[in-house]
Amino acid sequence: MSSFYELGLSPKVTEAVLNMGFEEATPIQEKTIPIALAGKDLIGQAHTGTGKTAAFGIPMVEKLSGELEQLQGLVITPTRELAVQVAEELNKIGQAKGIRTLPVYGGQDIVRQIRALKKKPHIIVGTPGRLMDHMRRKTIRLDDIKIVVLDEADEMLNMGFVEDIEFILGETPQERQTLLFSATLAKQIQDLAQRFMRSPEFVGIKAKGVTVPSIDQSYIEVQEKQKFEVLSTLLDIQSPELAIVFGRTKRRVDELSEALNKRGYSAEGIHGDLTQSKRESVLRQFKEGTIEVLVATDVAARGLDISGVTHVYNFDIPQDPESYVHRIGRTGRAGEKGEAITLVTPREINHLRLIERITKHKINRMPVPTIRDAIAGQQRATVEKLMRIVEEEGYKQYQGLAKDLLAETDSITLLAAALKLLTKEPDRTPVQLTEERPLRSKKASASNKNARNKRALPGTKKRFTGVRGKN
Structure with a gap:
C-alpha cells in the first residue's frame, strides 16, 4: 500500500489525513485518488468499509477552492445516516484547507438547513428528496458544481431514486467531473453511467475476509x-x-x-x-x-x-x-x-x-x-491467581504465618476464607x-421504496420520485 505522501497531495490535505489517523491508503484509495486528481470520471465498485469516503473525499477537497465562497461539490447518498457520516469525514479532510461541508437530509428542520446554506458551504452531502426540496426553493443552486459523487448508487436505485438522480445530474454543469461508487454494477448503474459520465475509468475492489483466525x-x-x-x-x-x-x-x-x-x-x-x-x-x-x-x-x-x-x-x-x-x-x-x-x-x-x-x-x-456466571467467573479468576503464586513460589515468606493459622483453624475453612476475601464480588x-x-439498517431503508410520492419542481415538466421525510 502507498503512504499518503506518495499520492501527490498538497501539504494541507496530507496534514488533515494524517491527523485523522490514516497512514497508508487502502486499495480503493490508492487506485481512485490519482484518477480523480487527474480530473477523470470514475466508477468505483467497492463495498462499505473499504475506505471509499476518503477515496472520493480526498481528491474532492484537493480540487476545490476554500477561497471561493460558493457551492462547488455535491455528494448524493441514499440515507440521512450516510449523509451525516460522509459530511463528518469530509469536514475533517477539508479542515486544514478551509473546505466546509454541510449535510442536508429529510427529517431535519428545513429552515435550519436554509440558515446553514446561507453560510455558503463548499460541499453539500444530501439525500435526493431533500436536495430537490432545496432546488425547488432555490436555496441550493448547482450552477457552479465542479464535482458530483454518487455514493452507494445501487442502494439509491433500489430505493427508487433513479429519476431523482437523473434530474439532479441534469441540473449540474455538463463539464463537471462525476465519481460513482456502487457495490454492484447492475444494468441501471451502467445505463446511468453511459448517460451522465464521460469515458469513466473503472476501479474494482473485492471485499476481503477477516484474516484474524486467532x-x-x-x-x-x-x-x-x-x-x-x-x-x-x-x-x-x-x-x-x-x-x-x-x-x-x-x-x-x-x-x-x-x-x-x-x-x-x-x-x-x-x-x-x-x-x-x-x-x-x-x-x-x-x-x-x-x-x-x-x-x-x-x-x-x-x-x-x-x-x-x-x-x-x-x-x-x-x-x-x-x-x-x-x-x-x-x-x-x-x-x-x-x-x-x-x-x-x-x-x-x-x-x-x-x-x-x-x-x-x-x-x-x-x-x-x-x-451467577459472574460470581463463578470471579471465583475461577481467584483460584487461577492462587495457583500462579504457587507455581512461581511467591509464597515462601508467608509459610510461617500459615503454620500458625493452621494450628488454630482447619485448612479447608482457612482456604475458603482466603478465597472469599480475594474474590471480587459483582x-x-x-x-x-x-x-x-x-x-x-439498509434493509429497513430499502423497505421505504413503496412509499414514494410524485413531485415536480416549478416550471419543469419532468416528473420524478422521492421518499418524503424519509431520506
Whole structure:
C-alpha cells in the first residue's frame, strides 16, 4: 500500500489525513485518488468499509477552492445516516484547507438547513428528496458544481431514486467531473453511467475476509438499556488482563469510563477531544497495566499498537465493516488468542449481518450472561491467581504465618476464607447512561421504496420520485 505522501497531495490535505489517523491508503484509495486528481470520471465498485469516503473525499477537497465562497461539490447518498457520516469525514479532510461541508437530509428542520446554506458551504452531502426540496426553493443552486459523487448508487436505485438522480445530474454543469461508487454494477448503474459520465475509468475492489483466525468473535443480542449490566457481567466472568471497550460517540466514551470506575473497574477513555499529552498518558498507563479497561471511539483508536490486549468489547456496533475489522484487530496479536464480543440491539441485527457478509466471517451468538456466571467467573479468576503464586513460589515468606493459622483453624475453612476475601464480588452500583439511537439498517431503508410520492419542481415538466421525510 502507498503512504499518503506518495499520492501527490498538497501539504494541507496530507496534514488533515494524517491527523485523522490514516497512514497508508487502502486499495480503493490508492487506485481512485490519482484518477480523480487527474480530473477523470470514475466508477468505483467497492463495498462499505473499504475506505471509499476518503477515496472520493480526498481528491474532492484537493480540487476545490476554500477561497471561493460558493457551492462547488455535491455528494448524493441514499440515507440521512450516510449523509451525516460522509459530511463528518469530509469536514475533517477539508479542515486544514478551509473546505466546509454541510449535510442536508429529510427529517431535519428545513429552515435550519436554509440558515446553514446561507453560510455558503463548499460541499453539500444530501439525500435526493431533500436536495430537490432545496432546488425547488432555490436555496441550493448547482450552477457552479465542479464535482458530483454518487455514493452507494445501487442502494439509491433500489430505493427508487433513479429519476431523482437523473434530474439532479441534469441540473449540474455538463463539464463537471462525476465519481460513482456502487457495490454492484447492475444494468441501471451502467445505463446511468453511459448517460451522465464521460469515458469513466473503472476501479474494482473485492471485499476481503477477516484474516484474524486467532480471534474468537461473538455477539450478544440485548436491549440498549441492558447493555451496561451485560458488559459489567462479561468483565466479571472473563476478568480480562487488558480490554478495550468501543463506544460510538465521545459522550458514550466519557459516560462509560465514569460508570466503569463507579463499579470498581480501572478504566479510562480516549476520544478526539483529549489533548495529545492526556492521550499519551492514558495509553502509557494502559500499556503498563495500571488501567485494565480502555474505552475508545473508532477515531481515537486508529494507530493503536498495544500488545497483550486479551478482549475487545463493542459496546456499540460499529458503523461499517471496516471499523469492525479495525476494532477487533486490537486483540489476537502476535499469534496470541483474543476475544471480541459485540453488543447488538434487536433493531441492529441486520447491520451485524452486513458485517458478516462483507467480512465473510460468521459471528457466533452468545447467551446473555447472568450474575451467577459472574460470581463463578470471579471465583475461577481467584483460584487461577492462587495457583500462579504457587507455581512461581511467591509464597515462601508467608509459610510461617500459615503454620500458625493452621494450628488454630482447619485448612479447608482457612482456604475458603482466603478465597472469599480475594474474590471480587459483582458490584451493582446504579449508573445512568444516555441511550444512543440504534444504527438504521439498509434493509429497513430499502423497505421505504413503496412509499414514494410524485413531485415536480416549478416550471419543469419532468416528473420524478422521492421518499418524503424519509431520506
